[in-house]
Amino acid sequence: MSELVPGGNTPLPDEVLTFRVPGPFDLSALVTDDGGKVRGDGDFVFYNQPAAPGVRLDGDRLTVDPPRLRPGATRVTLVVSPADLTTPLGRLPSPTVQVTAPDGRALARFTPPRPQRETLLLLAELYRRGTAWKLRALGQGYADGLAGIARDFGVDVTEDTGGTGGTAPTAAGPGTAPVATGRGGSPRTPGGGLGTSTGTGTGSRSGTGGEDLLGPVNSARAAAGRPPVRLDDRLTAAARDHAGAMAARGALAVESPDGVSVYHRVVSAGYSYLTIGEHLVSGPRSPREFVEYCLSAEQTRRTLCDPAFDQAGIARVPDPRTGDLYWTALWARPFSRAGLERTAREVVALTNTERAAAGLRPLGTDTTLTAAAQAHSADMVARDFYAHTSPEGSRPWDRAAAAGCGLRAIGENIACGQRSPAEVVQGWMDSPGHRANILKPDFTHIGIGLAGGSRAGTYWTQLFGG
16 A cells, blocks of 8 residues: 655556545545646536536545546546534644555555645545556645635636625645735636646746846845845746746646746756746735745745755746736755765764654664665656566565665655655654564664656655565
8 A cells, every 4th residue: 555645646546446545535536638627517526516528526525436537537636625614724733645546455544744724635545547547645735625726727606796705815835835826816726627738938038037136035034034046047047948848837736737847947947956846826926925925924934044954045936818827836955976975974873863852862864775765766756656576566675775785675765745854754753563673672774865857846755674
C-alpha cells in the first residue's frame, strides 16, 4: 500500500476503486476533463446527487469505475467538508482517504496536514495519464465551501443573498499555492483539476520583470527582520512563462493539463534550487496590492518572509480577455553542494532527535546510503515518478547494494513537496509507516537525498540501514 504525502502520486489499477473517508465528513466528487471543468451539473456528485456515470456515492464511500466514466472524463476530484456545517474543519481530525481494490486490498492512503480555517478540502484526484490511472494527493483547502469550488469547476451555483460572498480560497499543505480573489470577487485556486495551458507567448511579451515589486517585497521582509531577496533572471523567466500560461487559460494552477508544473519551468530555465516557494495570484492591480495580499494571511506571509529564500523571480501578465492580472512570484535559494550537505545534516539531526526522545541510539551517516538516497531523489525528478520502486523495478535494497552498502537491513522513507528539513521530518513522523522506520531500533545508519524539480517541488529520500 502506498502512503502518500501532499503532491505525491501512485498508479492505480484500471478497475473499480473504492475511496473511503471515515469520520464526521461529507464526501463529494467532481468529474472533469483535462481542462478542469465539468460538462454540466451532473458531473457534481454529492449527497443530493449521489451518482454519475462511473461514480457512485454511498455515505463515506465513493466508488469509481474508470472505464465507465462519461466520454471525455479524465479526472475525478475528491472533496471533503464537515458533516456539521457549523463545525470548522480545523476542529475535526484531519480526514484520511483510503483506497481499496474490488477484492478489499488496500492500495493507497493519504492524510493531509490538519486544516486551519478552511471549510472544504480538495483531498485527492484520480487522473488519467496516457492509458493508465493514477492517484494524486492534494490536501488543498477552500474557505468558502462548496459554492466556491463549484464555481471554479464550472458548476452553476445560486447565491444566498444573505451570505458574505467573495471569500478567497486558501491553500493548505505543501505543494500548493496561495490565491487571491479576482477583481470581480470570483474565487480562483490553483491545483486539483484546474489546469492551465502551457503556452508562453503571452508571458514572454507582456510579463514584467518584477523590478517594481522588489522594493515593497524587501520592505516587508525588513519589517519582519528578514534579509532582502534579489532578482534572478532565470527565476524571472520561469515566473513570466507561468504567469503567461495562467493568463492564457484564465485560471490559476501549479500545473498545466499536460503535466508541466511551475517547478518544471524553473528547472527548464536553468535554475537549480535547494528550496523553493511560490505565490500564484490573480486580482491585485499593483505591486502594493500584491504585497498586501501576501501579508494578509499567516501562510502567505510566511512564504514572503521566509529567511531561507535569497533570490526571487516575479512577473504579472494580463488575461487578454478580461484584463485581470495573473501573478507568479518565485522565491528560492540556489543549489550548492555545501547547501545540500547542510540540509542533509539537518534532516539527520532532526531524525536523531526523534530517536533520542524514544530512547533509541542515534543513526550515523553512511556515505553509500547517502549516495543511493541522493540518486533516487534525482531519479524521481528526472523521470517524473514518485515511488519506492523505480520504473525498471529496482527497490531500496537494490539501490543500497549497487552503491556499495554492505548493511543487511534496509528501509526507506520518501516525500515530496516539503520545503525544509523540519517540515519533511514532521511529515514522516505524522505517518505511522514512516515513523516506524525512523524509530526502528535495528537501524544504525542513514543517508539523505533531495532534489528539486518535476511536479511537486522537492523530492526527499531517507535511506536506513542496519
